[in-house]
Amino acid sequence: MPITVVGSIAYDSVKTPFGERERMLGGAAVHFALAASFFDEVHVVGPVGADFAEQDLEAMRKRGVDVSDVERVAGGSTFFWRGEYGWDLNTRETLETRLGVFEEFKPKLSERSRASELLFLANIQPDLQREVRAQLPHARFVALDSMNLWIEIARDSLLRAIAEVDCVVLNDAELRQLTGKPNLLSAAREVLSWKPSETALRGPSVIVAKQGEYGASLITRERFFALPAYPLETVIDPTGAGDTFAGGLVGYIAANRARGLSDELLRRAMAHATVLASFNVEEFGTERVQRLAREEIVARLRELRAMTHFSGAP
């Protein structure tokens, strides 16, 4: 089932203890799309500037991603982010953010992008997320990411946006901040109780708490599932890991959703998400995922399973 993703298409300048890169291809929608492209058809919606290189569009096309809704704004500049990571890669400092064409972004979705059955609302202003969500009223699975900034300055909009999706993908710190509950399980259950209106039947039914190097947890009304991150001795650049994770998650669900959204399907989706994210951080930006092969995903998935399972008694 086709997936539409709306979010940033960016140039990132990143410095980590292992090196640096200037203006490499990045952005939430790009990381998401490259990861999801291993599983299903992906349509990317987002703006780029006059400075956006044709070869960077080509990188997405090469992975089968549909970029016809990537809007090139004449005279504009592509979203730009500059950041630097600390010695253990768990802290990062944003040194520069230039919104560029994102400042005036009004999502325009083609007929084709509106026809997708799955939608990922990457981290953008929550009112924009709601506008896009409204254009796909019949989507069968809608997931949303956000960030601390929107929790702080656009909380009401974000709460409304969340109530209108099926799945919320956030860092565990963001879930705590969003709900004011220090306990992850309580925080997730709080979000699971949110509905678009008093009488609405639907509201988020799947919460994914990303925990960086510690992995991720999945909380539904009935079940809890947790997976560690795939252990790596060499992590080069964590930029985009969360969006790559979301791409693996939603991509796997898209490809297997026809059989129903079972707990087992969600768990396998979490495992695929974990594996995709692990490849992403092995090199700068999108470098590793761009040349990733399906067999590598399968092999690492098998390893991840072996690393997390234990036999029953005695």
Next chain:
Amino acid sequence: MPITVVGSIAYDSVKTPFGERERMLGGAAVHFALAASFFDEVHVVGPVGADFAEQDLEAMRKRGVDVSDVERVAGGSTFFWRGEYGWDLNTRETLETRLGVFEEFKPKLSERSRASELLFLANIQPDLQREVRAQLPHARFVALDSMNLWIEIARDSLLRAIAEVDCVVLNDAELRQLTGKPNLLSAAREVLSWKPSETALRGPSVIVAKQGEYGASLITRERFFALPAYPLETVIDPTGAGDTFAGGLVGYIAANRARGLSDELLRRAMAHATVLASFNVEEFGTERVQRLAREEIVARLRELRAMTHFSGAP
């Protein structure tokens, strides 16, 4: 197979967002022994003062723990710790530490305590750990815990102590600090390379990295295994969770070691450790573990397994 544990027997005054307790039974050796007592015979070695209540010894005896090597120092005061936890229980401040009888502690092991095949060296000065280690030269499995203080002020002694044990149980932050390696896997592999001498064959072969609310990882030369913490909506007091974890780990190994120290045994030990620690934090101090029943452990272990397993392809 019998286990000997050497470490603190303490009174703890603890304040958490959920309440407070004055001078409750605590200490690494106590938490360890209560947890391990569900699996095998445990001998506790450590000093207490004149102020130590008979009922607190009785609490250990009731769980079958041998306290005949608990040395009561006439006129002395029992080790005392006062601490307070932050709102999310992930940070804590030590407000007071009184070493009391620990200041002059020289471990005296009876014939019986020296005959154990398993030894746990709880967090005490590393030279003391080495002295005890030397008194059980034929122990088949020796595990050690430590803390940031000893990494800072007694590093050389600690490195020697570590080289002489089979299993190192540390927080992941401590593993990073100890090795200077920000990557957990690299840090663990560094410790796995340490040997008592150039020509020695033995050295630590099992590293357990405790990760608090995120669970724990097990690293051996060949394999990696990780488990999330058992998710709890109500955590009351994390004091002693790490020692309870170690008690579950070493206790399970003691009871099942006869069939050899396989990877599968270590994994099941990690699962039991996780379950024991989850009970410990549900109430203050040792309250919950003191009245824990074996069936509760078995039931939660089954749940933990269900929360961490996922099926293979498609």
